[in-house]
Amino acid sequence: MQNLLFIDGNWTGENLEKFPVYNPATGDIVSEVPKGGKEEAFAAVEAAHRAFESWSDTTAYERAALLKKYFHVIIDHEEELAELMTKEMGKPFTEAKGEVHYAANYIEWYAEQAKRIYGETIPSHDKNKRLQVWKKPIGVVAAITPWNFPAAMLTRKMGPALAAGCTVVIKPASDTPLTAIKLVELAEEAGFPKGVINIVTGSSSEIGGVFLSDPRVKKITFTGSTEVGKVLMRQGADTVKKLSLELGGHAPMIVLNDANIETAVQGVMASKFRNGGQTCVCVNRVYVQSKIYEQFIDVFAARVKELKVGNGMESGVNIGPLINQAAVEKVAEHVQDAEKNGATVVVGGGQPEEKGNYYLPTIIKDANENMLIMREETFGPVAPIQKFESIEEAIKLANDTPYGLAAYVFTENISQGTKIIERLDYGIIGWNDGAPSAVQAPFGGMKESGLGREGGHQGMDDFLEIQYVSIGI
Template sequence: MLIDNVWRAGRGNATRVIHNPANDEVIGTVALANATDLDSAVACAVSGFEVWRRTPAIERTRIMLGAADLLTQRADAIANVLTLEQGKPLAESRAEIAVSADIIRWAANEAQRIYGRIVPPRAAGVQQMVHKEPVGPVAAFTPWNFPIAQVARKVAPALASGCSLILKAAEETPASAAELVRAFVDAGLPAGVLSLVFGEPSEISQHLISHRAIRKITFTGSTPVGKQLAALAGTHMKRVTMELGGHAPVIVAADADVSKAARTLADAKFRNAGQICLSPTRMMVEQTVFDEFMETFVARIREIRVGDGRLEGSTMGPLANERRLKAMERLTDDAVSRGAVLTTGGTRIGASGNFFAPTVLTEPPKDSLVLNTEPFGPVAAVWRFADLDEAIAEANRLDYGLSAYAFTRTIRTANRLAHEVQAGTLWINQAAAAWPELPFGGVKDSGYGYEGGPESLEAYLQTKTVAISDV
């Protein structure tokens, strides 16, 4: 872990073994924090905040841009680490690092555009100002599916805003998060501004969220855990950003470019083995083009080459852990038992490693698990709809509202979907493109608050009104 810019073991010397998900081999250990470690991290975050909040924005920008450059320069070595512990193909690891550097650069430049304003007074001799100030030390919790990009989406806007941050990254993928943090340290980030800890998630969240010095919580993960953390933060009046689970609906209208829609969705669905919160999961295709869509969709999926992400030719790696394997088997068996057709896949691949075949379930009933539980894996559910009213109703049926997709060549249909589909982001005629300049966040049980865009910095700023009279 990193505390006060020093890499060290935990005070209790506790560790956890890390496995390669492609072959189950032990590849290392990660240090686990205890309460003493966390108190040290908080103390450093408090002192680091006092330094960083007074650091001129242009200097914050310089250091952050330096970190992005180091991340880019080290991309090949870091990609190998990322693939080794998370499983995704090297090409996807390199892409994640490139996106992370882009996120950091964008936020770094936004640091120089944090503006207050002057408000015209109602009397002579009075000056009224609105200041934007960093909220204070932040506790951030990130998942294993994008162990560098998800860290960047929290660290970058927090640092750009002038906050210090304690990062509790995923124990499954510690080295990837550490490499991003290392880039900031090597770029000259002052001691205490950024700390990295690992440990028992419930213990760390309880300790940090309850600590009076922590003023902001940001979490990416499952909806049930997010609700628990939000409730805990609420008892301490802590500001929160929650980027939670999704179950993204897809609407393919008859007037769409059906071939493009099928290819785009096949590629998007099985990226990172489907372990993406914004992955397209519930695919509704208008009945007149259903067969055409399925022919291209399934053919594209059968081109996927499942294997060790470090091997040339692999286009989909293993699932991150054995829990996900069991979850995919449970979703598939449940859907088939209820009448769904197993069009392709549906089985584990090999006896070692967490490989699962890309799976398509056709016409699952609405009460099946796969249509009500976020799959978070390489399982797609596809069925037909008769009219747009039916598709929109199904898209909005669940309590999730993170992402949604649609394919149509009619501006009238696109506009209707834009207004009626309940989601934080709707992508029309394209795969997800969560660029750093765009706000990304959910509605309903998919969370609240935004990462990306100017809104991402706003989450780490508080507003202060200052009125000065010369009398």
């Protein structure tokens, strides 16, 4: 593996200063990568701009065939990618393998969607005119990806961009650049032309500054915090960038009295503890109606006690380390604040004996809206539970946040479920489902959780320009 920058078809950056990538499970250095900056970012944009003319001129079938080949190359390297991801990010190896497949499926899905970019013919108001709508690739796309899903968040952006005929410059998270570099290496193996895909690691401010200020970059696609997303919006305004932003979340889960408790517990387990709770759509607040409150907690606690914490490369591990010590400290702060404000820890509530970047899977009961954990995204394996009486109360609590990415509802009553969902201000809803994400479905949020959608046929839209053509005959 190169562990270098990839610009215009060449691996480069050997002479640049390097920065280390740490294994959060052990603290060991996994590798070192070049610290690129303005010069390297500019070169990557230049290469992508040059390549755009020829790449955008390829047929949809040519792009689809190359993406299909790329899909198979990724699958062939599943074990290598999963091990690399576990070592730099910490998630259990089985989860990492699942993410590799999820990531590859985005490439396969958009290989097919490349052939379904349809225009329109509009009925004319004039017998001597023919009205048409054409769709064209937007141009150079800058993809800025997060550390928590270093494979899937990249292919969810690259897939539609490449299928549409765009070229790509990538800035991966500095905590987890190795998976992205490997995916670019596999793209080279698949045969993408030089300049079509480029990757620059290093200074976020310098690299991102070039992406945002260079008029040749037509679109920014970003997954990360709401705070950074707002900065990108402001900085991209000078060149009127098109933006796709998948930002922060604070997902509520509403469990009604008539819910199947086993199904609800299975749902919160799948959502809350995947990736150690370090996902933007994971359950952050659990609201359980009063009649089943204690029973739900008893069943949930029994399941959580079975979870194994440890190094993701060890067999049977369900919860790996958090990404770094700062993440551990934030989780601990939220739990301590909840206890000070009247909550009770049912399970967990601290670090295991080996400490490090680990935090035990935790359940907190008797939470309330005055606690930090009910107002801020925790990004860790902690589930706070609050009792509610009426459905109106639950909806009000669920919507009382500036975020609107994902929410979950558990009820066997179709009428009640439908009415609740219609009133929830969230872009993604899991109804009796703790894992709603799918490559064929649109992913994105309302309110301050972002702009645009990724995945599904809707995920292609932001990589295309609509051109209206009026033809006089």
